[in-house]
Amino acid sequence: MxxxxxxxxxxxxYIIFTLLISILSxxxxxxxxxxxxxxxxxxxxGIFITSTQIVVILILMIASALSQGGFTYLxxxxxxxxxxxxxxxxxxxxxxxxxxxVEQLNVGEQLSQLQNEVTEVSQYLIGNLFLLINDxxxxxxxxxxxxxxxxxxxxxxxxxVLVILIYVVFSSEVIESLTKQGQRKQQELNGFTDTxxxxxxxxxxxxxxxLLQNRYYNKVEEWQQITIREEMxxxxxxxxxxxxxxxxxxxxxxxxxxxxxxxxxxxGLVYMFINLSGNVSGVMMNMxxxxxxxxxxxxxxxxxxNEEEGL
Amino acid sequence: MEILxxxxxxxxxxxxxxxxxxxxxxxxxxxxxxxxxxxxxxTLLKIIAGLYEITEGTCIVSGCQDLDSIRKQVAVVxxxxxxxxxxxxxxxxxxxxxxxxxxxxxxxxxxxxxxxDSLPEGIDSYVGERGGKVSGGQAQRIAIARAIAKDAPxxxxxxxxxxxxxxxxxAVMLALENLTKGKTVVHVTHRVETLWDCDxxxxxxxxxxxxxxxxxxx
Numbered sequence: 001m002x003x004x005x006x007x008x009x010x011x012x013x014y015i016i017f018t019l020l021i022s023i024l025s026x027x028x029x030x031x032x033x034x035x036x037x038x039x040x041x042x043x044x045x046g047i048f049i050t051s052t053q054i055v056v057i058l059i060l061m062i063a064s065a066l067s068q069g070g071f072t073y074l075x076x077x078x079x080x081x082x083x084x085x086x087x088x089x090x091x092x093x094x095x096x097x098x099x100x101x102v103e104q105l106n107v108g109e110q111l112s113q114l115q116n117e118v119t120e121v122s123q124y125l126i127g128n129l130f131l132l133i134n135d136x137x138x139x140x141x142x143x144x145x146x147x148x149x150x151x152x153x154x155x156x157x158x159x160x161v162l163v164i165l166i167y168v169v170f171s172s173e174v175i176e177s178l179t180k181q182g183q184r185k186q187q188e189l190n191g192f193t194d195t196x197x198x199x200x201x202x203x204x205x206x207x208x209x210x211l212l213q214n215r216y217y218n219k220v221e222e223w224q225q226i227t228i229r230e231e232m233x234x235x236x237x238x239x240x241x242x243x244x245x246x247x248x249x250x251x252x253x254x255x256x257x258x259x260x261x262x263x264x265x266x267x268g269l270v271y272m273f274i275n276l277s278g279n280v281s282g283v284m285m286n287m288x289x290x291x292x293x294x295x296x297x298x299x300x301x302x303x304x305x306n307e308e309e310g311l
Numbered sequence: 312m313e314i315l316x317x318x319x320x321x322x323x324x325x326x327x328x329x330x331x332x333x334x335x336x337x338x339x340x341x342x343x344x345x346x347x348x349x350x351x352x353x354t355l356l357k358i359i360a361g362l363y364e365i366t367e368g369t370c371i372v373s374g375c376q377d378l379d380s381i382r383k384q385v386a387v388v389x390x391x392x393x394x395x396x397x398x399x400x401x402x403x404x405x406x407x408x409x410x411x412x413x414x415x416x417x418x419x420x421x422x423x424x425x426x427x428d429s430l431p432e433g434i435d436s437y438v439g440e441r442g443g444k445v446s447g448g449q450a451q452r453i454a455i456a457r458a459i460a461k462d463a464p465x466x467x468x469x470x471x472x473x474x475x476x477x478x479x480x481x482a483v484m485l486a487l488e489n490l491t492k493g494k495t496v497v498h499v500t501h502r503v504e505t506l507w508d509c510d511x512x513x514x515x516x517x518x519x520x521x522x523x524x525x526x527x528x529x
Binding site: 191192195198199201202204205206207208210211212214215 | 357360361362382383385386387389393395396397401405406407440441457461
């Protein structure tokens with residue numbers, strides 16, 4: 001995690017702006033939902049929707065589109081800058097190495113780092129990191145908003161989120177362990193490929209093709225097995241996570257519905273809770289995948305920044 | 312003649328690396344080829360090893376002319392660590408079935424016996440990627456053991472001690488003596504002092520092989 005913070009430090013201004021626009025975007029969404037719930041309540045008691053309300057809704061729609069666009073633009077911009085810094089760091093590290101260290105470098109691993117790890121990290125920085133942050137902000141702001149609106153309903157309907165949280169931690173641990181194994185196997189394979197190329201004359205003269213070919217096939221097979229297991233486990237855990245994330249919605253309908261019938265709360269409020277439940281339990285549902293990707297990213301980043309040896 | 316090169320020319324792209332090389336090596340003769348970097352000595356060695364196809368001329372090694380057959384007649388020890396990321400045993404046998412006796416003899420002749428005995432997993436110990444778990448001297452001696460185990464009639468040496476310090480090089484030299492005993496040897500180097508046991512020494516400059524010289528003249 002330290003490596004990520006270290007990387008972000010240089011571009012803190014872009015990151016702060018991205019976070020601010022993400023916060024703005026969620027505030028607009030919450031306000032839009034509030035306006036909708038007010039309109040539903042109005043219609044229920046037979047009051048017409050005013051032209052002012054229509055204008056407000058229109059403004060909110062435009063503001064929402066602009067903030068979404070702004071977030072996508074800024075997060076892409078910040079991600080590109082972070083990737084640039086990372087590539088520069090890697091080049092700088094190679095140039096400043098001692099001759100002895102360069103001689104000891106494994107060409108396969110270095111190429112793997114350039115081709116796979118830097119690409120993966122770049123893709124994550126541009127496409128996932130800010131989405132994860134955005135999800136976190138969405139979760140936090142929505143939950144606080146729901147607590148302000150009706151603390152009892154918010155707590156009751158989101159109580160299962162705690163169970164989901166525990167499950168998320170467990171499942172992400174499982175996925176992470178498999179991801180690490182896969183990365184290790186891939187690294188081994190790259191090193192082995194380097195050996196095949198470097199020692200080509202020796203392999204030919206000593207007729208060691210069969211020996212190396214068998215080992216290579218074994219390594220490819222091991223890597224494939226780990227990758228398949230990782231994907232299968234991910235699919236299994238994510239499906240259960242999706243099922244678990246439906247529980248808050250069911251609770252919301254049960255508890256919220258009862259409260260509406262009793263006249264304790266308005267239908268608009270329940271609508272708003274239902275509409276925003278995705279921001280809480282939906283975010284949780286995607287969390288195992290998010291955390292697994294984040295951990296894979298941190299692992300790659302640490303290796304690139306040379307903070308730890310291997311995995 | 313064990314090795315016979317007649318007007319061998321080798322070009323790589325437009326560049327002529329070797330130009331009409333004539334070389335004849337008798338059975339069990341030890342020949343040294345002296346040359347500076349880029350002079351073509353490694354290329355010459357690779358031609359004798361059956362790794363490169365010559366552009367012009369004739370190359371006969373142990374009566375063979377096709378590359379596959381030539382490679383069966385030679386064993387090489389290179390300058391840099393040439394170990395596979397496997398066990399010592401795999402590095403010596405290269406995956407071929409070999410009797411324990413043959414492996415032990417190779418280990419002994421390569422001066423590896425006591426070191427291997429001290430290892431918890433013995434000959435099945437992993438040498439690491441690029442031989443990273445063993446020292447430079449041990450790696451070279453494993454490479455020598457591999458060459459001994461192959462029992463080829465021709466031994467090709469490409470500066471096998473140049474990457475080692477003097478002390479380690481001495482220990483490796485002992486192993487090399489055992490490897491080359493009774494064999495035909497072609498040793499390429501840029502250091503004349505390493506050719507002390509050669510019967511004759513050639514000078515390779517600018518892709519041309521010059522007159523045979525006696526060691527004293529050099």
